[in-house]
Amino acid sequence: MIETRATDDMEPVEDFRARARAFLEATMPPLGDGWNDRSDERRDRERELQALLWQGGFAGICFPKEYGGLGLSQEHQRAFTAESTPYDMPFSLNVPTLGILAATLVEFGTHDQKLRYLPGILRGEELWVQFLSEPSGGSDLAGCLTRADRDGDVFMLNGSKIWSSAAYASDYAMCLARTNWDVPKHRGLTMFIMKIHQPGVTVEQIRQVDGTLEFCQEFFDDVQIPASDVVGEIDDGWTVASRLLVHERLAVGGGSPYTSGASFGHDGSGTDTTILDAAQEAGTTRDPHVRQLLAEAHVRQMVGGQLVKRVTEGMASGALPPPAGSVIKLFGATNVMRRSEIGLEIAGAGVVAWPADSPGVAGDLGRASLSRQGVSLGGGSNEIQRNIIRERLLGRPREAAADRDIPYRDVRRGGSAS
Numbered sequence: 556m557i558e559t560r561a562t563d564d565m566e567p568v569e570d571f572r573a574r575a576r577a578f579l580e581a582t583m584p585p586l587g588d589g590w591n592d593r594s595d596e597r598r599d600r601e602r603e604l605q606a607l608l609w610q611g612g613f614a615g616i617c618f619p620k621e622y623g624g625l626g627l628s629q630e631h632q633r634a635f636t637a638e639s640t641p642y643d644m645p646f647s648l649n650v651p652t653l654g655i656l657a658a659t660l661v662e663f664g665t666h667d668q669k670l671r672y673l674p675g676i677l678r679g680e681e682l683w684v685q686f687l688s689e690p691s692g693g694s695d696l697a698g699c700l701t702r703a704d705r706d707g708d709v710f711m712l713n714g715s716k717i718w719s720s721a722a723y724a725s726d727y728a729m730c731l732a733r734t735n736w737d738v739p740k741h742r743g744l745t746m747f748i749m750k751i752h753q754p755g756v757t758v759e760q761i762r763q764v765d766g767t768l769e770f771c772q773e774f775f776d777d778v779q780i781p782a783s784d785v786v787g788e789i790d791d792g793w794t795v796a797s798r799l800l801v802h803e804r805l806a807v808g809g810g811s812p813y814t815s816g817a818s819f820g821h822d823g824s825g826t827d828t829t830i831l832d833a834a835q836e837a838g839t840t841r842d843p844h845v846r847q848l849l850a851e852a853h854v855r856q857m858v859g860g861q862l863v864k865r866v867t868e869g870m871a872s873g874a875l876p877p878p879a880g881s882v883i884k885l886f887g888a889t890n891v892m893r894r895s896e897i898g899l900e901i902a903g904a905g906v907v908a909w910p911a912d913s914p915g916v917a918g919d920l921g922r923a924s925l926s927r928q929g930v931s932l933g934g935g936s937n938e939i940q941r942n943i944i945r946e947r948l949l950g951r952p953r954e955a956a957a958d959r960d961i962p963y964r965d966v967r968r969g970g971s972a973s
């Protein structure tokens with residue numbers, strides 16, 4: 556369990572903060588252009604940045620000591636994050652590798668799995684991705700059709716996953732597959748650790764509207780996974796997947812204790828500084844309407860920060876149940892959309908056309924805005940978050956589901972049962 560506040564046996568937070576400040580100043584490069592670039596070069600750079608954190612003794616602040624982390628509290632993590640804001644950090648390693656997959660491994664992995672995988676992750680040597688969504692639909696995650704059939708000490712996987720972020724450049728995945736077709740859909744699933752680059756796995760990149768090739772689809776053709784790489788219990792993968800999604804909502808919403816560095820990511824909303832730069836570039840900082848928009852963007856960011864703090868502390872103390880992570884996720888997604896609109900309005904015509912060699916702040920905001928809706932889908936869509944809040948936080952009746960208590964084999968899919 557991660558402590559919310561420092562305990563007596565831990566280094567005092569202010570001592571830790573002072574050490575972190577000195578380390579960051581001496582070691583980490585300042586935050587500059589390209590931090591939100593999604594190129595392979597940037598990904599390699601982030602592996603190097605994570606290695607610097609590891610060498611300096613600042614990787615995995617809230618991860619257990621036994622597996623390479625520092626075993627400190629969320630208070631220590633928050634102090635480090637605040638100090639790290641001016642520096643370039645391995646932002647994309649936070650989500651999904653550290654904040655989602657490593658966090659899930661900490662909770663459900665065996666001792667051997669944690670010893671084997673966590674130190675490599677904390678050193679920046681192994682990137683992880685989630686193999687959850689399928690071509691038949693991502694919201695109904697429990698409707699998974701990828702199958703895993705046991706053959707002695709090995710499971711054979713067949714099927715396909717899609718929308719996996721940067722799978723082609725990653726090393727391992729957590730993959731949800733169906734191991735039992737004779738029970739209702741939530742009860743026959745198992746979570747596996749899958750080595751991505753191995754015989755039987757074909758990874759295809761998908762070109763997105765902004766020209767990037769980050770998303771992938773994978774095809775599994777008799778992929779062999781040792782039974783020792785099952786995460787959690789066989790046929791109880793839903794329990795693991797549900798916790799994974801809680802970690803995802805926290806990480807995407809900026810409230811994960813397992814991530815390090817400022818929580819702005821590839822969301823198209825820009826930082827406060829970017830939006831202010833856009834106003835300066837357009838020469839409109841004295842325009843009353845622009846000033847109102849700048850204030851709105853800033854207030855939204857502050858409210859988001861307070862919401863994250865309140866919800867994560869509530870979850871850590873038990874005052875709020877795990878589904879509360881959906882509140883942060885939903886606010887984060889709607890906030891990104893609004894802040895992106897603000898950025899576009901302030902930046903003006905430069906967001907739709909820019910000189911090829913110098914996009915400027917406006918061009919960067921325009922390009923990033925093309926993928927801004929991703930945050931309303933990745934980690935579960937806004938509608939799904941609203942369903943969770945309604946059913947599991949507010950206690951309203953559950954959505955009707957005709958397939959809830961039927962063996963999955965008998966569920967009609969696409970007009971027929973399997």
Ligand SMILES: Cc1cc2nc3c(=O)[nH]c(=O)nc-3n(C[C@H](O)[C@H](O)[C@H](O)COP(=O)(O)OP(=O)(O)OC[C@H]3O[C@@H](n4cnc5c(N)ncnc54)[C@H](O)[C@@H]3O)c2cc1C
Nearest residue numbers: 685686687688692693694718719720929932933934936938
């Ligand atoms: C940036 C990004 C990163 C992603 N990364 C990954 C990844 O690494 N690994 C991975 O496995 N997946 C990933 N995904 C996929 C993501 O999890 C899915 O897009 C998401 O779960 C929605 O699934 P879908 O796209 O198939 O839409 P569908 O499930 O087909 O939904 C379509 C629409 O119907 C609505 N809808 C569906 N069911 C309901 C319901 N019960 N009530 C109300 N409305 C409903 C949805 O809100 C949505 O608007 C990523 C997506 C994005 C955008």
